Amino acid sequence: MSAISVNGRTYEINAAPDTPLLWVLRDELGLTGTKFGCGVAQCGVCTVHVDGIAVRSCQIPVGTVGQRVITTIEGIGETSAGARIQKAWLDLEVVQCGYCQPGQIMSAAALLTANPDPDDGAIDAAMSGNLCRCGTYVRIRQGIKHAARS
The missing domain is CATH 3.10.20.30 (Beta-grasp domain)
Incomplete structure (x- = not known):
């Protein structure tokens, strides 16, 4: 044990x-x-x-x-970056089917913690390992920018 x-x-x-x-x-x-x-x-x-x-x-x-x-995704909202990402996801209706979103949110929160004001290149690099079958990549990028501004 x-x-x-x-x-x-x-x-x-x-x-x-x-x-x-x-x-x-x-x-x-x-x-x-x-x-x-x-x-x-x-x-x-x-x-x-x-x-x-x-x-x-x-x-x-x-x-x-x-x-x-x-x-984990259950605890990320207790962090500043995680709370901002979750709010941005709701504000902009980022989610489509939702299956990939826990991983997307976790990667986005790590990005904002390391880089509070990421540009498109930094966002694309940080999120490149997260696949979305629904193709919500544009909304994910907008969500990260929205969270960075908040």
Whole structure:
């Protein structure tokens, strides 16, 4: 048994060290906002923050997390950047089907934390690993700019 810190809480987990963080979050902790997409870290839908850095939880073994702080979509609204992104997403109706949006929001919040006033190039670079089947990329970029201004 080991402990991990997620969204400001410490959880005792009973997973093997090589279990992907995604499955610990979803299956052991019941935090199902983080979605499974491709399983090979290419789509971005499983994005979470580890010590404030956006990572693909489907490829991070839980045994490598240690005492680092994990933030999921359920907790991102408690951060300044996360709250601004979530509000912008609602204000501009960014979401279409919504499946990719937890990963989009997590990547966008990490971007705004690192770069409070990103230009189009910075936005495109930060968001390039997040796929959206509905093609809401223009609205996502507008949402990030809106959040940066707020």
